[in-house]
Amino acid sequence: MIGYIVTGHAQFATGVTSAAELIAGKQDHLVACNFDDFSNADSIYYKLQDAVNELSDCEEIVVFCDLLSGSPYNKAIQLKVDTGNTHMHIVYGINLALLIEAFTARGNDSSLEEILAIPDMAKFFMGVVADAPAADEDDDF
Amino acid sequence: MIGYIVTGHAQFATGVTSAAELIAGKQDHLVACNFDDFSNADSIYYKLQDAVNELSDCEEIVVFCDLLSGSPYNKAIQLKVDTGNTHMHIVYGINLALLIEAFTARGNDSSLEEILAIPDMAKFFMGVVADAPAADEDDDF
Numbered sequence: 079m080i081g082y083i084v085t086g087h088a089q090f091a092t093g094v095t096s097a098a099e100l101i102a103g104k105q106d107h108l109v110a111c112n113f114d115d116f117s118n119a120d121s122i123y124y125k126l127q128d129a130v131n132e133l134s135d136c137e138e139i140v141v142f143c144d145l146l147s148g149s150p151y152n153k154a155i156q157l158k159v160d161t162g163n164t165h166m167h168i169v170y171g172i173n174l175a176l177l178i179e180a181f182t183a184r185g186n187d188s189s190l191e192e193i194l195a196i197p198d199m200a201k202f203f204m205g206v207v208a209d210a211p212a213a214d215e216d217d218d219f
Numbered sequence: 220m221i222g223y224i225v226t227g228h229a230q231f232a233t234g235v236t237s238a239a240e241l242i243a244g245k246q247d248h249l250v251a252c253n254f255d256d257f258s259n260a261d262s263i264y265y266k267l268q269d270a271v272n273e274l275s276d277c278e279e280i281v282v283f284c285d286l287l288s289g290s291p292y293n294k295a296i297q298l299k300v301d302t303g304n305t306h307m308h309i310v311y312g313i314n315l316a317l318l319i320e321a322f323t324a325r326g327n328d329s330s331l332e333e334i335l336a337i338p339d340m341a342k343f344f345m346g347v348v349a350d351a352p353a354a355d356e357d358d359d360f
Contacts, residue, residue: 086238088240088241089238090315093230093231100257101286146344164350170344171315172314198346204313205312205338207309
């Protein structure tokens with residue numbers, strides 16, 4: 079089993095997780111860690127540590143972070159380095175498409191490598207809707 | 220002024236907004252619309268309609284949606300078409316980097332065109348941390 083941790087600033091982690099579970103179904107082996115005690119940057123380190131311990135029966139753990147170089151990301155990296163945990167993998171900049179795809183892939187017994195390839199795919203599901211040309215911009219010729 | 224609406228399934232919109240405001244500061248002319256009445260898909264249409272009305276003093280409105288082709292996205296498109304509102308612009312697949320950049324850009328009086336170029340940039344802030352080679356994989360030659 080591959081364990082999942084979702085982490086981010088304020089209510090990002092629980093917010094995006096609620097949306098992904100609504101669409102892809104409730105998940106086992108999933109812990110959402112909000113960084114909401116801003117007076118203590120280490121608080122998210124200890125939450126992540128607890129989450130990793132809670133997922134101790136998982137062979138691999140993927141940590142889905144809201145933002146490259148934010149505190150949740152930095153503390154996840156620090157925890158991986160401090161513990162020398164080569165089974166902890168860190169994804170950053172997640173959006174909902176990425177997380178839904180990760181939930182679905184795990185449900186389909188996809189490999190760790192397949193799951194870690196999802197961010198490259200999810201980039202194509204971020205964009206802007208192009209406006210149709212306005213009628214008064216049309217020419218008759 | 221450019222108005223912002225953030226919308227998504229369950230608590231996505233309020234979650235990502237709480238994180239972006241924590242980092243980029245509290246925002247005026249911003250409405251977060253959670254799609255949380257799943258028994259009624261039109262509920263998010265009416266929330267978006269109320270949000271557009273609330274931002275009626277804005278020359279342009281950007282709607283930041285969680286997911287391409289989800290209900291919040293589909294209803295935003297429908298509202299734009301129903302009202303023929305050419306000042307309503309729709310972004311999808313947002314992540315936290317995109318929203319922080321959009322908040323910052325607006326604060327710096329960036330143009331609508333500059334704001335609508337942010338999703339292409341934000342794609343580069345989604346990825347996987349590459350593992351360092353394990354020590355036992357090193358060769359001495």
